[in-house]
Amino acid sequence: MITGNKGEWSEIYTLFKLLGDKQLFLGNKNIEKLEGIVYPILRVLRTENNGDFEYSIEDEIILISGGEEVLKIAITEFKEKAKFLLEKIKTNKERTFSVPKIEEFMQSISCLSLKASSTSKTDITIIVHDQRTNQQPTLGFSIKSQLGSPSTLLNAGKTTNFIFKINGIIENKEIERINSMMVKRGKKESADLKGRLKSICLNNRELKFYKTERQIFSNNLVLIDSRLPEILSEIVYEFYSSKKSSVVYLVENINFKNPLNFDVSNEHKFYEYKIKRFLTDIALGMMPSKVWAGQYDATGGYLIVKENGDVLCYHIYNRNEFENYLFNNTKLDTASSNRHGFGSIYEENGEFYFKLNLQIRFL
Template identity: 30%
Template sequence: MAFEATKRELGELYTFFRLLADGKVSLGTPQVRKDEAKCWPIAMVQREEHDGTRRYYIEQENIRIVSGTVEKTGTFTVADKEEQNIPREDFGGAAEIILELLKTTAGSDTIEVPEGLEGFLDAINIYDLEAKTEDRTDFSVAFWHAEAPLTGFNVRCRLSSMNPLLDGGRTANLKLEQSGIKFATPTVNKVNALPESPTEVTERMLMIERLGGVLKYSDVADRVFRCNLLMIDLHFPRMLAEMVRMMHLDGISRVSELTERIKEINPLKIKDELINKHGFYEFKMKQFLLALALGMRPAKIYNGADSAVEGILLVNAEGEVLCYHKSERRTFADFLYLNTRLEKGPVDKDKYGFLEKENGVYYFKLNVKIGLTKK
């Protein structure tokens, strides 16, 4: 009996199968195209399953599947299970079926998996369509040689919804202090009573402005997230707040376009030489995006150390898998800069977008959420 899977689950599975079938991956350019000059051979992929760790060794014709467990030391201990040998072309065929499903199924985020694909998944004992790991990697890859150090990756597929780079919920809120004319309680209630809509945050900000109020950056709501942002730059929270404000008021969401606008208004009041010759604002934003891609989380103390995630495997609209790795730092940073956008989180859930009183002062919170663009 066929079962349903989300497009995101199938996107991860497609990437996994494509790598096994091809035995290599092309590095991506900042413009999300293949770098024809750079292609890394893959010797083995390690993936977590419901019953332990699996290693998929890429051989000439077959994929050799070995089950086992990974010790705390990182050592892989082979389980007392028979190895499987599956033709590589079978993985290629399964990948093509998934790609066709992703390309042709519009609208719904869930897809009914055909029996042929379900049978293949059963044959190779894959039951977790999205690997469940503690270190936030989707799977790990050994390049060039099976005994090479493993490289952890996150998968993002443009043919499905994508997990955001930053989705901290209410932890990722920034506080703007309401100054100017002092609002009476009925005025505050009037602002907060504006009806729910996709533009309710914008409408409230504009209403505050019309009523003579001024929203000025004050602080980061969460202590840990504040410190994490300060690790990028002592003034970075203010820069980020201005970008989020601009996203709501001007309707610009791409990070690269917002950064260009930030350069024009120069909220940090820094010298032109620093802005134009040194590229201060772009540099700080790229630092931040790289930190997010490599493990920074709003609620977890960030000390500059990278996590187990070393890169992103991106499936583009044509189904090509492109590799972005921290060893190619400049390309990775440029890719993130050109292909990320600010997004709007749910207002009620993330507790932002309305006036609230703290210690006799009214604040208006904005939420930071950053995701990859679809094109």
Template identity: 35%
Template structure:
């Protein structure tokens, strides 16, 4: 069987091999550096109802398949993860890695992608030295081995709508919409402002995403919409810098509260909140957040280290402008009531 995946998907399998091979998952600080004295001992990993147990006394990975016990030397995992990481770094697009087919088949894996109903990207059983417990936890994985990963993908769910503070003529509307080029959306927003007109928050059309945001704070749909609008005028669009720019122009807002709300929003997305699924307020990835760095180092923001995760996300993410394609995003359009509206589609990446 040929297995073809992209770098992000292969990275998830790399984390699976790496954690079982090393038996440790090191913590990261807020700058994504390893904390040498903090790590979580890996006891097993669970994939598609199979539990792969790490036996350090025999240096074996042991699991049961169809009532038969199967053992694979940990050294095999170590050699395979080295091959895998080399091929991931060299690969482009979607690609196969024939050299590791043998380990995939030995592990009785039909697909390295987790089922869509699985919470998180990997499930690990760890020994927690803090509590002495051995919980089974799900983790979200983000990989820097390929293109910078996205935190929040653009979709119909992430559309934000704005209304004009005053009416404009059809001629002005057409003139503004005709502005083109790589900075067309920024230029259109500037053209509206040059008329002495503000773009005011109107709505998040996706009821689900709007309510998910309101679970964090009832005002968050408005706050995030205005902050995202501000991102078009901040070089680099780094979230922390955009928030500061927003605060500079909105002195009545409390900086401590705004920063906290934005951080909670980022953490909620990182741990499983998605725009088009009703969110309970609970973390889907209840173990935390695993990062695969460009140098293949695997680090973790454990759920206990929520503050580190907050700072990492706040200082390492940026707002992004996805392609408008055939949508009306970035254009002045009349709604059903004849009023002019302006919409943007939000995306956040590392």
């Protein structure tokens, strides 16, 4: 029996939905269809444990394996199964669940697992017809579903900690008091990070960005843009010292304050442009713990499964829409300070430091 969570079942839903629709709809920054632009789908490619399969769209769906036609399936079959599966995903209350009727259909079309077998971030590969250029590009996608919990764009870790130096006098007794500040969330207590940060900055003390905890992450950021470590440190600090979390708001605020003293006399969007570059590189392959050479993963974009079942396409092939989608639909989030080792004042060589963590999640 195949079991999976809502996100995993969304991958199969996407396969069925695209084969039933026979076309790919582009999305805008607000996750709405871009009117008048569609890509007719020619083929969908999927790698299973037992081989590579191709779903060719003609009057019917033709399943091809090893260059040989294996099966023909009516397009209406995929439409019906997509509708049925969407309802099951939306109404199920379990963390993981099975859908026997869909599993039976999956096996009949040589679809043996929920997740496509892949070494990259690519969940599905689609060959489309671009009517504007008359080309047939092969586009790889990672599938992001709004049917389950919001997924992370950048996972938290010690790799994503930013270290700040405390300038000003702070006594040991006060350090103990600040490091013990907690806040209740439901039945659990967790570190009061915003309260601790506010207390540090009393009595003319200030936090000054020192460095990222891991040099690889810093170098990756510098590769994208030489000022990016400083810019991100400002955004992280802004997040922990305000009540807002959306990337759009945080960048707008930083742009207004202009802490890096860019020449904004002609209203250049320095911060917005650089953060969009960062989000795009994170989405398409950059990881904080690995040396980033600027090579995008095999995937070139995202397919978003909306709550109403629509599937929208964002791809580096249409870079502006992709960047605007990431910029407008992400926020900073607070990870576990215990697990990732941040949020407490510590001393090194007679100097005092405080770490804040960067985690980015979809709205």
